[in-house]
Amino acid sequence: MSVAIDTGLGLTVRGLTTLFNTPRGMALAVADVDLDVAPGEMVGLVGESGSGKSVTLRSIMGLIQTPGHVTGRVEWGGRDLVAMPAEELRRIRGSEIAMIFQEPMTALNPVLPVGLQLEENLVAHMRLNARERRARALELMNTVGIPAAERRLNEYPHQFSGGMRQRAMIAIALACSPKLLLADEPTTALDVTIQDQILKLLLDLRDRLAMSVVLVTHDLGVIAGTCDRMAVMYAGRIVEMGTVIDVFRQPRHPYTRGLLGSVPRAGAVRTMLSSIEGTPPSLTDLPAGCAFHPRCSFATDICRQERPPLLSLGNERKAACFHHDRVAAAEAIL
Amino acid sequence: MNAVPIISVDGVSKQFGASSSFMRRLAGEPRLAVHALNNVSFEVHRGETLGIVGESGCGKSTLARCLVRLLDPDDGAIRFEGRDIATLRSVERRAFNKRVQMIFQDPYGSLNPRMTVSQVLNEALSVHRMRPKGDIPARITELLDLVRLPHDAASRYPHEFSGGQRQRIGIARALAVEPDVIVADELVSALDVSVQAQVINLLLRLQEELHLTLIFVAHDLRLVRHISHRVAVMYLGQMMEIGPSESLFASPRHPYSKALLDAAPELDPTQRSRVVAARGELPSPLDVPPGCPFASRCPHVFDRCRVERPALTKRASEHSAACHLVDFGAMPSALADAV
Ligand SMILES: Nc1ncnc2c1ncn2[C@@H]1O[C@H](COP(=O)(O)OP(=O)(O)OP(=O)(O)O)[C@@H](O)[C@H]1O
Ligand SMILES: Nc1ncnc2c1ncn2[C@@H]1O[C@H](COP(=O)(O)OP(=O)(O)OP(=O)(O)O)[C@@H](O)[C@H]1O
Ligand code: SF4
Ligand code: SF4
Ligand SMILES: [Mg+2]
Ligand SMILES: [Mg+2]
Numbered sequence: 001m002s003v004a005i006d007t008g009l010g011l012t013v014r015g016l017t018t019l020f021n022t023p024r025g026m027a028l029a030v031a032d033v034d035l036d037v038a039p040g041e042m043v044g045l046v047g048e049s050g051s052g053k054s055v056t057l058r059s060i061m062g063l064i065q066t067p068g069h070v071t072g073r074v075e076w077g078g079r080d081l082v083a084m085p086a087e088e089l090r091r092i093r094g095s096e097i098a099m100i101f102q103e104p105m106t107a108l109n110p111v112l113p114v115g116l117q118l119e120e121n122l123v124a125h126m127r128l129n130a131r132e133r134r135a136r137a138l139e140l141m142n143t144v145g146i147p148a149a150e151r152r153l154n155e156y157p158h159q160f161s162g163g164m165r166q167r168a169m170i171a172i173a174l175a176c177s178p179k180l181l182l183a184d185e186p187t188t189a190l191d192v193t194i195q196d197q198i199l200k201l202l203l204d205l206r207d208r209l210a211m212s213v214v215l216v217t218h219d220l221g222v223i224a225g226t227c228d229r230m231a232v233m234y235a236g237r238i239v240e241m242g243t244v245i246d247v248f249r250q251p252r253h254p255y256t257r258g259l260l261g262s263v264p265r266a267g268a269v270r271t272m273l274s275s276i277e278g279t280p281p282s283l284t285d286l287p288a289g290c291a292f293h294p295r296c297s298f299a300t301d302i303c304r305q306e307r308p309p310l311l312s313l314g315n316e317r318k319a320a321c322f323h324h325d326r327v328a329a330a331e332a333i334l
Numbered sequence: 335m336n337a338v339p340i341i342s343v344d345g346v347s348k349q350f351g352a353s354s355s356f357m358r359r360l361a362g363e364p365r366l367a368v369h370a371l372n373n374v375s376f377e378v379h380r381g382e383t384l385g386i387v388g389e390s391g392c393g394k395s396t397l398a399r400c401l402v403r404l405l406d407p408d409d410g411a412i413r414f415e416g417r418d419i420a421t422l423r424s425v426e427r428r429a430f431n432k433r434v435q436m437i438f439q440d441p442y443g444s445l446n447p448r449m450t451v452s453q454v455l456n457e458a459l460s461v462h463r464m465r466p467k468g469d470i471p472a473r474i475t476e477l478l479d480l481v482r483l484p485h486d487a488a489s490r491y492p493h494e495f496s497g498g499q500r501q502r503i504g505i506a507r508a509l510a511v512e513p514d515v516i517v518a519d520e521l522v523s524a525l526d527v528s529v530q531a532q533v534i535n536l537l538l539r540l541q542e543e544l545h546l547t548l549i550f551v552a553h554d555l556r557l558v559r560h561i562s563h564r565v566a567v568m569y570l571g572q573m574m575e576i577g578p579s580e581s582l583f584a585s586p587r588h589p590y591s592k593a594l595l596d597a598a599p600e601l602d603p604t605q606r607s608r609v610v611a612a613r614g615e616l617p618s619p620l621d622v623p624p625g626c627p628f629a630s631r632c633p634h635v636f637d638r639c640r641v642e643r644p645a646l647t648k649r650a651s652e653h654s655a656a657c658h659l660v661d662f663g664a665m666p667s668a669l670a671d672a673v
Contacts, residue, residue, distance in 0.1 A: 048526040147614075162390070163615055191389035191553065193612040193631075196597035200610050218527060221556070221599025225606055244603045262531035263601055264560030269579060270383075270538060273560070275531030279496040 009077070010212055011037040011060070011180055016072035016082075018052075018059045027283040029055040031236040033072070034310075037180070040210040042203070044223035044244065046259070047233030048280050053216040054102060056233070057182045060214075061099050062089045076180070095125040098173035102184040102216075104165040108157040114168045115141075115153025121175040140171040144201060163194040170198065177209055184216045199226050220263055224248060229316065232256045235281055235291040238310060242317040252319040252328050254296045290322070298323045298330075338416060339377035340515060340547050341401065341434075346374045346410035348396055348571075368619045370396040371407070372571040375646065378515075383541065383548040385562030385579065387555055387594070391619060393571040394551045395439065398519045401549065402436040432462045435508040437501075439520040444504060445492040451478075451503055452488035458510040473510075481506045481536060498529035502536065509540070515547045523552065534561060555598045559583050564652070567591045570619060570627040573646055577653030587655040587663040590628045626658070634659060 018030040030052045037043050045053050059070045062081055074081040076097065081089060093099075101107035109117055118137040122128055128136060134153075141149035144167040157165055166186060173181060183202065187195035203226060206213055215227060223230050223244060230247055232240040232255065240253035251257040261274030278295035281287055287294055293303040302322050310320040321327060348371040370393045378384050386394050399405040400412060403419050411418045414430060422430050438444040445454060455474045459465055465473050478487055481502040492500055501521065508516055521537070522530040538561065541548055552558050558565055559579055566576040567590065575588040586592045596611035614631040623629055626639040638658055646656040655662070 048528060161615060191616075192555070192597040192599075193389065193593055194615065196599075196611045197613070199599075200608060203608065219599060220527070221601050224601050224603040225599045248601070248603050258528055260601075262527045264534075264556045265601060269560060270563075271560075272535045272538060273531035275535055276528035277532065279498065279529065280526070 009039045009179075010041070011035070011214075012073075012075040013060060014073045014075070016056065016059055016070070016074065018055050018064055018071075019069045021067040021069075022284060024282075025284040028236050028286070029068075029283060030059055033238055035214075035231060035238070037212045037214055039179070039212055040206060041229065042206055042213040042215060042227045044227035044230040045214060045216045045233060046218060046220060046223060046230065049218070050280060050283070051233040052236040053233055054184050057099060057184050057214065057216060061093060061097065061182060062086075063099075091125075094121055094178075095176040096178055097180045097182065098176070098178035100166075100169050100173050100181065100183040100186045102188070104162075104169045105157065107169060108165060108172075110157055113154050113156055114160065118153070118168075118172050118175055121172055125176045136175070140175060141168075143174070143205075144168070144171045145197060146171070163190050163198075166190060166194075166198065167201075170201070174205065178211060179209075180212045180214075182214050182216075185218070186215070187222065188217065188219070195222075202226070220259060232259070235286060236283060237291070237320065238318070239292070239320045240318065241310075242315070246315065246317060250328050252313065252317070252324040253292075253321045254298045254323075254327050255292050257327055257330070258295075290320075298326055337380065340380040340415060341378040341549075342413045343374055343376050343378075343397075343401075344411045344413065346397075346400060346407040346412060347371050348393075348400060348405060348407050348409075369571045369622055370619070371400070372622070373410070374568075374571070374573050375410075376566055376573060376576055378547060378549060380514075380547055381541075381545050382563040383550055383561055385558035385565040386549065386551045386568060387553060387558050387565060388568035388574075389553065389594075389616060391616065392568045394553075394568060395519055396571075397568070398436065398517050398549065398551050401517050402434050403430070404436070428462070432511045433513050434515040434517065435511065435513040436517045436519065437504050437508050437521055439523065445500060447492055450489055450491055451483075451506075454503065454507055455488075455510050458507050462511045464511055477506045477510055480509060480540065496529070497525050498532055501525060501533055505533075505536065505540075509544070512544075513546070515549065517549045517551070519551045520553070521550070522557065523554065530557070537561065555583075555594060556601075567594065570616065570622055572627055573656065574628070575653075575655040576646070577649070577655075581650070581653060585663045585665060587649045587653065588628075588657050589632050589634050589659075589662060591655075592663065593631070593633075626656075634662070 013033060013035040016030055016033040020027040020029055033056055047053055058064055060074050064070050070082055072082060115137050118140060119133045122133045122136055137153060138149050141152060146152055146164055146167055160168060187198050202213060205211060217223060227244050230244050231238045234255050240247065240256045247256060251260055258276035262276065264273060276295055281291055289305050290303045290308050293299045308320045308322045310318050312318050349367040349369055351367055388394055400407050406420060419430060452474055455477055456470055459470050459473060474488055475485055478485055483499060483502055522533050540546060550558060550561055562579045564577065565579050565582050567574045569590050575582065575586065575591045586595055593612035612631050617623060617630050625641050626644050629635045629639045644656045644658045646654050648654050
């Protein structure tokens with residue numbers, strides 16, 4: 001979205017690469033990722049476990065520690081977060097940019113009441129007096145739908161149910177009305193009815209605050225129900241990108257196609273699912289050429305030798321596959 | 335179906351004691367108990383797949399563990415081919431243990447890390463004396479083929495496999511003793527979507543080939559709909575609705591089933607809704623309300639719901655629901671029939 005870049009609003013990620021030095025060798029967890037998120041836009045990030053979704057978000061937030069190493073650019077409001085001094089970055093984190101972590105229990109402080117954790121974030125980033133802070137904390141708890149907020153503020157994380165912890169995390173993330181929210185599987189541990197409540201809350205906030213959201217999930221149904229655009233990751237790289245409607249209607253990467261086919265749908269009860277055979281590769285020992293080739297039914301010789309570049313196919317669509325035309329032309333999944 | 339059910343569950347209840355606070359005990363209040371299962375009844379037919387769904391903590395795993403007699407119900411009875419499993423002794427108990435197998439939720443925790451796949455299968459085969467010693471290696475190869483694992487898998491340890499492959503080892507172990515019934519608790523929840531599909535396909539194929547009866551416990555509605563002939567919906571330890579998969583998903587007869595279906599994300603990005611399917615959270619299982627357990631969240635609640643617990647009653651052939659609104663979700667034609 002060029003508009004976003006011109007006005008310095010929105011997020012622009014270019015060539016984001018994150019390496020981990022592991023005992024088994026260098027692991028390329030995120031490789032050359034480009035990603036744009038316009039104000040008020042919700043972009044979904046899907047992919048298998050270990051494909052680099054969380055590391056991508058943490059790299060954007062500047063939360064990668066040694067043995068990890070991040071290169072590339074993360075432009076936010078005309079500044080590059082990767083090159084920014086730690087002190088300045090800390091000021092942006094939690095105010096302009098907030099993150100919801102995959103594991104709420106590890107992100108919340110177990111020995112501090114939830115209300116205090118909310119207020120801490122407000123102290124750090126907003127000029128409010130004690131009474132205003134308390135009022136704001138209450139307001140946030142209400143916004144995320146935590147009942148009996150007054151009493152709940154004094155409770156500790158372990159006294160909350162899983163769904164309420166997740167909502168408390170969201171409340172803390174939203175404390176300073178961020179302009180960008182990075183949400184890592186915000187609903188994965190939750191029951192469907194609670195997941196539904198939280199996703200709809202995020203959509204409302206997105207509308208009200210014109211907040212940009214990057215939503216990581218492994219549930220394609222969540223993407224279908226909430227996001228504007230989506231990116232599909234495989235072995236650290238974005239392999240397909242486009243509007244959610246386009247990608248669901250006609251995937252152009254065999255992995256995306258496989259993912260869509262793996263999900264059971266109505267009207268096909270007790271039929272075989274079109275599974276992707278094989279398993280994801282090890283990051284320290286990636287196959288040559290296209291990392292997906294050992295599992296790909298469209299693969300030819302070139303796929304085993306060269307890595308397909310992520311090509312623009314027009315209309316915000318990109319795919320990294322030598323045979324994206326064949327994939328697009330293949331029989332519809334259903 | 336008129337044949338004798340292979341399994342029948344009759345009024346089963348199970349409670350777990352919760353640690354009560356010192357203050358509560360001082361005040362002389364009764365010990366808290368979690369009502370994990372509350373008067374649950376249903377039948378399982380031979381050769382079918384029965385899906386059991388419901389939100390976290392509603393008692394699915396407790397029920398599964400009662401079915402294979404890892405837990406004994408406090409009340410009620412579970413019958414296998416007409417015999418109360420609580421009364422089975424020695425030889426019969428061993429036979430039951432062989433014929434009803436459970437596959438566990440956690441592919442990482444349920445295999446001994448120090449045993450190779452061949453040792454795991456060998457153990458299962460020897461315990462139940464399934465084959466003469468000399469035939470065991472051939473049977474192991476056969477089992478690995480059955481679950482589509484490479485033959486060299488036999489000499490490898492669990493950590494050398496991916497999650498999906500480990501889950502297949504668990505399936506092979508359960509199949510080794512040639513059971514009639516498999517109880518699968520969240521069999522694929524820990525797996526990636528693409529790998530889930532492999533395991534589901536395997537299960538569908540094995541069921542056809544081996545005429546297995548399958549009880550498939552999961553919280554993923556799409557999966558349950560896909561694999562099950564019939565589906566049972568649980569809430570707070572109680573059975574809310576049970577019926578044929580297609581009719582239950584097409585027109586649920588209980589408001590909770592409907593909320594669950596509405597909340598499950600659809601795969602069609604053109605069909606979006608901004609309406610929240612169900613408000614509020616599950617009440618605490620320590621404090622189950624006296625009337626309908628869903629009353630605190632039900633959009634159709636009325637006075638009677640708060641005082642009288644609705645019984646599971648018949649709505650159509652093979653289809654029952656526990657709601658005071660007996661016409662809920664009824665098709666207009668069915669309504670007309672009823673009048
Ligand atoms: N601190 C670390 N040191 C070494 N490797 C790491 C570290 N953090 C992550 N990785 C590796 O980076 C890869 C990507 O991990 P990441 O957490 O981003 O996956 P993910 O896509 O979020 O998966 P999931 O869906 O399971 O959450 C994985 O292979 C992981 O093992
Ligand atoms: N051994 C136990 N001791 C005490 N309480 C227990 C025990 N096992 C289960 N419970 C409680 O019984 C209730 C039902 O638990 P169960 O594990 O059957 O739920 P479930 O439907 O399988 O949930 P999930 O989807 O999270 O696996 C829960 O409230 C749980 O906390
Ligand atoms: S480039 Fe080749 S191997 Fe890779 S996804 Fe496309 S067809 Fe498959
Ligand atoms: S009995 Fe009442 S509260 Fe319970 S589901 Fe039916 S209408 Fe709702
Ligand atoms: Mg992750
Ligand atoms: Mg369970």
